[in-house]
Amino acid sequence: MDTMRDRFTDVTTRLLDEDPRLAVVLAEIGAAGFDTARARHPDRVVNVGIREQLLVGAGAGMALTGLRPIVHTFASFLVERPFEQVKLDFGHQGVGGVLVSAYGSYDWPAGGFTHMAPGDVALMDTLDGWTVHVPGHPDEAETLLRHAVAASDDRVYVRLSEQSNAAPHPVDGRTLTTVRRGSPGASAVVAVGPLLDGVLAATEGLDVTVLYATTPRPFDAAGLRATGATDVVLVEPYLAGTSSAVAAEALSDVPHRLLALGAGRAELRRYGTRDEHLAAHGLDAASLRERITAFAR
Numbered sequence: 313m314d315t316m317r318d319r320f321t322d323v324t325t326r327l328l329d330e331d332p333r334l335a336v337v338l339a340e341i342g343a344a345g346f347d348t349a350r351a352r353h354p355d356r357v358v359n360v361g362i363r364e365q366l367l368v369g370a371g372a373g374m375a376l377t378g379l380r381p382i383v384h385t386f387a388s389f390l391v392e393r394p395f396e397q398v399k400l401d402f403g404h405q406g407v408g409g410v411l412v413s414a415y416g417s418y419d420w421p422a423g424g425f426t427h428m429a430p431g432d433v434a435l436m437d438t439l440d441g442w443t444v445h446v447p448g449h450p451d452e453a454e455t456l457l458r459h460a461v462a463a464s465d466d467r468v469y470v471r472l473s474e475q476s477n478a479a480p481h482p483v484d485g486r487t488l489t490t491v492r493r494g495s496p497g498a499s500a501v502v503a504v505g506p507l508l509d510g511v512l513a514a515t516e517g518l519d520v521t522v523l524y525a526t527t528p529r530p531f532d533a534a535g536l537r538a539t540g541a542t543d544v545v546l547v548e549p550y551l552a553g554t555s556s557a558v559a560a561e562a563l564s565d566v567p568h569r570l571l572a573l574g575a576g577r578a579e580l581r582r583y584g585t586r587d588e589h590l591a592a593h594g595l596d597a598a599s600l601r602e603r604i605t606a607f608a609r
Contacts, residue, residue: 372401
């Protein structure tokens with residue numbers, strides 16, 4: 313199976329042929345994958361080199377001319393390093409674009425903490441008007457990327473991961489998907505993107521409703537409320553608690569309990585593997601089952 317990033321490159325290359333409004337801005341990372349596209353569209357595939365502030369600024373400048381820019385690099389270099397440009401060049405100027413990241417929280421441990429961005433979605437949450445897609449499978453990544461490109465002048469962040477669920481689910485870029493239904497009033501477990509398979513393994517045999525989120529922003533408050541659950545577990549592949557406020561707001565008029573699971577704040581000063589980082593953050597199936605079972609009693 314190809315990776316989400318492989319799919320992103322292939323689909324974007326095709327979209328450049330189909331849509332004369334589309335442009336791609338790169339900062340060296342991933343540039344080789346667009347060699348063919350750059351040869352065909354040299355004016356709409358731009359590599360600014362290792363200059364992340366310029367990467368974002370150039371994308372916003374293209375948007376000001378009427379283009380629909382896709383801006384791509386690793387999450388730490390796309391959201392954290394040039395955050396001022398994301399805030400001002402896109403948000404303050406009121407223009408749209410598609411930011412597509414790779415290697416989010418701990419996908420490439422050998423790169424060290426400079427190449428990890430567990431706080432990226434929380435940081436984007438400080439800005440107004442951004443849609444956030446977190447696919448869990450390459451097929452979902454393609455669907456959500458196409459949604460993002462077609463979304464007129466909206467501001468969209470697409471967070472790709474090396475981790476993937478075994479099979480895709482239908483996604484519409486708006487709503488939560490019910491993957492497993494518990495009894496009326498059972499606890500709801502919201503699994504975001506590539507953590508769905510782990511959540512399904514962790515909750516096997518438990519009386520819980522499992523909801524799948526690939527578009528955590530805007531959060532589908534109506535979908536959560538429709539379950540009737542007042543005990544909610546959030547399982548996110550980025551900083552624990554990132555969606556706590558929006559989930560709590562969805563249930564603000566009813567007594568409820570909330571458990572937020574995700575990447576911890578402490579820096580893990582070991583390279584290791586992605587799966588070892590997953591377990592260290594308590595996001596492997598065994599740890600999730602223990603934590604969810606204790607909460608849902």
